Amino acid sequence: MNDLKRKILGQLQVDLAQIEAALKDNLTPYLDLVSETARHILFSGGKRLRPLLMILAARLCGYRGVDDKMFSCVFEYLHAATLLHDDLVDDAELRRGKQAAHMKWGNETAVLVGDFLLARGLSIAAKTGSLKVIEIISEITENMSQGEIHQLQNKGNIDISENEYLEIIRRKTAILIQGACRVGAVIAGADEKKEAALSSYGYHVGLAFQMVDDLLDYLADTQTIGKKVGADLREGKLTLPVIVALNAAMPSDRRYMEKIIKNRAFSVEAFGKLIELLKKYGGIRYTQQLASENIQKACLALQVFKEGETRDLLADIARYALARKV
């Protein structure tokens, strides 16, 4: 564990424990199977990034209520719901090192428990008593489903553009993280300027977070990230490192890359060669650079707020989103 992560976790111990408790307390299904499946996806080592960001955003805006932990569950439930549905859509085998829910309980249960988590999220959103919060949440869910469909439509599409990639990750990832930060501001009764600043912070952290996720699929090893390396490519998902390298590659290298991408059942050696090409043609560097720029924008947005512990923590989290190895 690196120093930044240790520092962040040290400051967030109490919050994280309270989030865990809230996630358990607010699930309340009447069927054991729902409980079991939802817990499998909810309590398997998630980072709790989204609820944490909502809570910290609220704190930064002077929130004084006692319901922030409960409200923050919305974002983890929505996230877990999309994980259940996406793993099914991608036919993923592993999630955080454990068997994916649809493999363990079947597609049917994964679909329906995902629906339940979505509905629970909505119910808790309604408890904020804020129409604005509810509008944000419904906009998020619309965007996420469309982002996933957009991604699905581009499976195996060797010609997907950088812009299309950005549109997909904006909808499927950034808008939820942005929404978490924005809702934090809203429940704290922040003014428009602060709400916009936190919205911008979350948006850029979200984009960078997904870019790093897509990088790790090439740079980490299976044990560390808890899913198969090269999983994106096996699922036909072309992410930014590949898009950039494909566009820059000489014809012979491009043909080689296309062959691996189309094959999907590529060998470890072929995958290693592909990574070399991603490096050679700047796919890795470009993605790191773009993620880094987004983190800079995120930290810049925080300048609206006075210096202090919570602002520093949010800046640390942004930097960690970039530096993380898992």
Next chain:
Amino acid sequence: MNDLKRKILGQLQVDLAQIEAALKDNLTPYLDLVSETARHILFSGGKRLRPLLMILAARLCGYRGVDDKMFSCVFEYLHAATLLHDDLVDDAELRRGKQAAHMKWGNETAVLVGDFLLARGLSIAAKTGSLKVIEIISEITENMSQGEIHQLQNKGNIDISENEYLEIIRRKTAILIQGACRVGAVIAGADEKKEAALSSYGYHVGLAFQMVDDLLDYLADTQTIGKKVGADLREGKLTLPVIVALNAAMPSDRRYMEKIIKNRAFSVEAFGKLIELLKKYGGIRYTQQLASENIQKACLALQVFKEGETRDLLADIARYALARKV
């Protein structure tokens, strides 16, 4: 078409046309595939029972706004979302005489477009500006997913009780129709007594509607209902006619019925024999009777309102829900 249906449709022509237009206008996805898939399930001859009931409930309570058609889309979108997910869960081949969406576009698209429709429903619910409406909608979605899971858990369960069956159809069907009627009252600003009356009306119509649906699976022919007769049993779904007959049957008949139920790939002859046994042991009669009692309760609940065209229409719809052959 029988006289009652003709009479109802005659009075609802304008409303139905406006509902169709609203369902198209409020879909607004940014991807063609979402549009195509959503339209496939939305515009394939649905009865529009749920939006109609919301609109009529609002009218009965003196609603004078112009947004009732838009708001009513919530209930058709939620309904369509569950149809997409349920057909996938049940691996159904046909829906309203057309190929089911998951067969046509794959499970992935059916899951994600279902999520999109759920999210659209929620977005429109937020437009009512009423937290109460949003709470009702979120409660509905929680119940529906759990009802479906409950049903899934009982697939092939020969010992499912009448109470469990009632619990399942309450959650998966009745609560949505109840919610549509209740929301109609809420957006019209009705008092508690009227809201409770319409809630009760919708609840009982919903229960009866599902019981009749379950009966039609035994009594109608494929062409009329647009899906395979005996589909429930092939999917391992034991509904009230079967539950009642199983409990009343002599040992030898019960064994015969169990054999058919467990086989699933039963012949037309075996299915014909089963229907005879459902009749012999009162499964059909009992279900018709219970559905009829629920319709009586629904009509009784309407007595709170003054006599008039809209009240009569709601009573007619309740009676039609019982008498329908499709």
